[in-house]
Amino acid sequence: MQIISIFFVTFPQQNRSIITTINQEIMNNVIERIDKEEVSNIPFSKKDVLTHPDDIKTRLDNLHRSQTLGNLLQTKVKITFLSTDGKIYEVHTTVWAVGAEFVVLKGGITIPIRSISRVE
Numbered sequence: 001m002q003i004i005s006i007f008f009v010t011f012p013q014q015n016r017s018i019i020t021t022i023n024q025e026i027m028n029n030v031i032e033r034i035d036k037e038e039v040s041n042i043p044f045s046k047k048d049v050l051t052h053p054d055d056i057k058t059r060l061d062n063l064h065r066s067q068t069l070g071n072l073l074q075t076k077v078k079i080t081f082l083s084t085d086g087k088i089y090e091v092h093t094t095v096w097a098v099g100a101e102f103v104v105l106k107g108g109i110t111i112p113i114r115s116i117s118r119v120e
Helices: 013-030 036-041 053-073
Strands: 031-034 077-082 088-093 095-098 102-105 110-112 116-119
Touching (some): 053 116
Antiparallel strands (some): 077 088, 077 116, 095 102, 102 110
């Protein structure tokens, strides 16, 4: 088993994109890709995985964009989310709806927005 230590440090705004790139590289090594049917078996955290207001706004904007793409063009997106035990998962699917607290995927499967860390 590989153990990765992640340290959270506050950086000025101009360094934010550098940190995001580093975080993406780390996440690419520990993400478990799953089918959308497996999402309903995963326990979700009650706490938001994002803390910075700009990141939370970007997540919601990306979710609404993915809903539009899903409904008009049946375009799939990658949604990265965290479980209660800290595991990182990614699902490649179509977003049908974005509510106040949940995202509805194709097939009626839901993910709490607070558990989503990235939408591509």
